[in-house]
Amino acid sequence: xxxxxxxxxxxxxxxxxxxxxxxxxxxxxxxxxxxxxxxxxxxxxxxxxxxxxxxxxxxxxxxxxxxxxxxxxxxxxxxxxxxxxxxxxxxxxxxxxxxxxxxxxxxxxxxxxxxxxxxxxxxxxxxxxxxxxxxxxxxxxxxxxxxxxxxxxxxxxxxxxxxxxxxxxxxxxxxxxxxxxxxxxxxxxxxxxxxxxxxxxxxxxxxxxxxxxxxxxxxxxxxxxxxxxxxxxxxxxxxxxxxxxxxxxxxxxxxxxxxxxxxxxxxxxxxxxxxxxxxxxxxxxxxxxxxxxxxxxxxxxxxxxxxxxxxxxxxxxxxxxxxxxxxxxxxxxxxxxxxxxxxxxxxxxxxxxxxxxxxxxxxxxxxxxxxxxxxxxxxxxxxxxxxxxxxxxxxxxxxxxxxxxxxxxxxxxxxxxxxxxxxxxxxxxxxxxxxxxxxxxxxxxxxxxxxxxxxxxxxxxxxxxxxxxxxxxxxxxxxxxxxxxxxxxxxxxxxxxxxxxxxxxxxxxxxxxxxxxxxxxxxxxxxxxxxxxxxxxxxxxxxxxxxxxxxxxxxxxxxxxxxxxxxxxxxxxxxxxxxxxxxxxxxxxxx
Numbered sequence: 323x324x325x326x327x328x329x330x331x332x333x334x335x336x337x338x339x340x341x342x343x344x345x346x347x348x349x350x351x352x353x354x355x356x357x358x359x360x361x362x363x364x365x366x367x368x369x370x371x372x373x374x375x376x377x378x379x380x381x382x383x384x385x386x387x388x389x390x391x392x393x394x395x396x397x398x399x400x401x402x403x404x405x406x407x408x409x410x411x412x413x414x415x416x417x418x419x420x421x422x423x424x425x426x427x428x429x430x431x432x433x434x435x436x437x438x439x440x441x442x443x444x445x446x447x448x449x450x451x452x453x454x455x456x457x458x459x460x461x462x463x464x465x466x467x468x469x470x471x472x473x474x475x476x477x478x479x480x481x482x483x484x485x486x487x488x489x490x491x492x493x494x495x496x497x498x499x500x501x502x503x504x505x506x507x508x509x510x511x512x513x514x515x516x517x518x519x520x521x522x523x524x525x526x527x528x529x530x531x532x533x534x535x536x537x538x539x540x541x542x543x544x545x546x547x548x549x550x551x552x553x554x555x556x557x558x559x560x561x562x563x564x565x566x567x568x569x570x571x572x573x574x575x576x577x578x579x580x581x582x583x584x585x586x587x588x589x590x591x592x593x594x595x596x597x598x599x600x601x602x603x604x605x606x607x608x609x610x611x612x613x614x615x616x617x618x619x620x621x622x623x624x625x626x627x628x629x630x631x632x633x634x635x636x637x638x639x640x641x642x643x644x645x646x647x648x649x650x651x652x653x654x655x656x657x658x659x660x661x662x663x664x665x666x667x668x669x670x671x672x673x674x675x676x677x678x679x680x681x682x683x684x685x686x687x688x689x690x691x692x693x694x695x696x697x698x699x700x701x702x703x704x705x706x707x708x709x710x711x712x713x714x715x716x717x718x719x720x721x722x723x724x725x726x727x728x729x730x731x732x733x734x735x736x737x738x739x740x741x742x743x744x745x746x747x748x749x750x751x752x753x754x755x756x757x758x759x760x761x762x763x764x765x766x767x768x769x770x771x772x773x774x775x776x777x778x779x780x781x782x783x784x785x786x787x788x789x790x791x792x793x794x795x796x797x798x799x800x801x802x803x804x805x806x807x808x809x810x811x812x813x814x815x816x817x818x819x820x821x822x823x824x825x826x827x828x829x830x831x832x833x834x835x836x837x838x839x840x841x842x843x844x845x846x847x848x849x850x851x852x853x854x855x856x857x858x859x860x861x862x863x864x865x866x867x868x869x870x871x872x873x874x875x876x877x878x879x880x881x882x883x884x885x886x887x888x889x890x891x892x893x894x895x896x897x898x899x900x901x902x903x904x905x906x907x908x909x910x911x912x913x
Contacts (some may be wrong), residue, residue: 374452374546374554375515379522380539381485381565385499385529387575388601388800394499394530396485400466402428403454406447407553408478418444425457428476432468434458452546452554453518460486460618487523487530487617493610495578497638498602498737498798500528501613503620516543526616528638529798532738533569540564570800572601580906581606581884584899590866590886591639591778592903597786597872597881599804600794602735604882604903605779607639642739644775645885648853648892649703649836650868651724651770653788653819656696658723659711660815669693676706681762683709683769686836700822701835703852705769712768713761720767721747726810727784727793729776734795734805743780746773770853778883781870786881788823789849789872791816823849824875840869840897844904847875852892864888869896873904880907 385394409420422440429436437459446455457479458465469481487502504521522538525531542563546554581592585608594604611628628636637643660666674690676683685691685705691698699707712720724730730745744750746767748759766772779796787793787809795805809816826835827848836852853868867889872878882900889895 372548374517374548376453376518376520376544376546377516378520378542378544378563380541380563382487382502382523382539383537383566383568385537385569385571387571387573387578388603389574389576390570391575392490393495393571393573393575395488395490397488399460399484399486401456401460401482401484402432402458402469403480403482404457405454405478405480405554406451407549407555410451410551410553414444414447417447421447424476424478428457428469428479431472431476432458432465434461434465450518451552452548454480454482454554456482485523487613489613491575492614493612494575494582495573495605496528496610496613497607497640497739498528498573498605499613500530500532501526501616501620502530503616504618521618523618526620528737528739529569529571532736533799537566537569539566571798572596572603572800573605573798574603577604577903577906578606580604580903582608582610584884584902585886588886589633589639589888590884591643592882592884592899593640593778593782594880594882594903594907595779595782595786595794595796597783597790597792597794597878600796600802600806601800602779602796602798603880603907605640605798607637607643609633609635611635638739639778639885641733641735641737641777641779642741643777643885644741644743645777645866645868646772646774646855646857647770647776647781648855648866648868649705649708649770650781650784650851650853650870650883650892651774651776652700652703652708652768653823653851654723654727654729654784655708655712655715655720655768656700656819656822657811657815658715658720659696660818661723661811662715662719664696664711664714666696666818669695670699670707670710672699672704672706674706676709676765678709678713678765679761681765683765696818697822697825698832700819700851701825701829702833703826703836708768709765712764717747717759717764717767720764721745724774727780727787729774729780729784733777733779733783735779736798736802740779741777743777744773744775770855778885781868781883781885782881785850785870785872785883786878788816788819789878789881820849820875823851823871826850826852827871836893837869837871837897839893840871840901840904842898842901844873844901845908846873846904848873848901848904849875849878850897850900852897854889854891865891867892867895869893869900871900871904873908880904 410417411420421443425436436457502523503526505524525534543560547556548554577594581604592606595602671693672691674685691702691704694704694707724745732740732742751759767774792806792808826837827841827850829835837850840850841848848871850871855866858864867886869892870883872881884896884900886895
């Protein structure tokens, strides 16, 4: 072999050795990547294939009244569940048949029909075989005892505990509390989504939905180890769920009971507030409903029954009802007149009716009240007097006075139902009805009739604002910051209206006031105003009876509004009911 051939051969050997060494190096690096660097990732992927992440719901906080009385709490509900893994067969249909057969055996032992059928089992094992299926939901203690005696004879079956919302006072305060329903969670942990969510209680209406995020607990997590077919083999807890905080309301349960008692068998509402800070002491609407029937699930049949009820028990009339205020609006008209310089002592001769633009508005006194000043016009609720005042001051001034009392706007109540109402004027009427504003519209509005609409909550604010001189934002949650604005009226002007509202209850030498029944048995001085709003035409014509009040006369601590639909009159129907509520507020002595 020549020297050249030898060198070429050596080079070829070195090249072959280099390629071989490089291959070994690449293989070593790949093995390192797979066995060392990539092991964590592969283990993670393997665990994801064999594990299921389950979010567990946190307990819901309770709701209490201002005195610590329970308004909404939780109870332990017992259910019988079945783990499909204990009954799996080679085929899905075989597993379904085996589970249904096992369910039938348990049924024979406890004597209670299961909450599911065979098709429900089929859907469950197709979608989530690793999760237990609830076969008997919310069982009683007798059924629980029967099952516990023979639980060992039924492989795969066990008792499960959960929390359900309970309203210990039934329908009491149902419209303000609302109700809850079961719903799946939505949270995620890191960048990994949960495979399953245990249903948790979510607010559906009232305080329950308004403060839902506050009341809800912190979800927990558990993990399931599953086999190749997805059936659970074992489980363990990763993080415990935490209960949500409790919520204290400004509501006084005793006052709420009194308000609802006075509305029993009626359609109407009653609102009681503290005019100093806006605390809502009672928010009653009738008829009502039992929120316990809506938990854990509101059935379609039950909802249809309530929704189709002509009495509208689901309607929150207290903060969501739209009513003509009738004569309870007259104090606002009086203040509009005083702010434009109308003398409180100036007399107007009431002859029993007021004529304007071809319209005749009659007075409650058929033959008229004769000469009336402002205080006595409030005392006797004289329609012609306030029609005269309203037309004297004009639409803009009356509109501005109503708006100053918060009418035509939402109150700011911490509840989803907060009706703004309507304070009409020429622009509103043209925009809504494509009709001009007539003098008769102004006269009707001056006595709280026509297109003017308010809620009982708004009128309770009006009463309280007259008593204190400040309009407060109402609040259901206790301890919230006070929000209030001063009324744009002088103290001397407010004092005129206050004295007139006191005469409504006390009367004087000239006779009784229209609301004299509102002071019966109440141990403090009550200032109020009756109202009777006529609605409808012809055979559909009916009356809604109103009474608004604040008490005591000096430094008032409570204000209320009550309305009763299809009633006789404010003084006859609403005033005595208001007195009963005020007696519950003050008892035998002023608080």
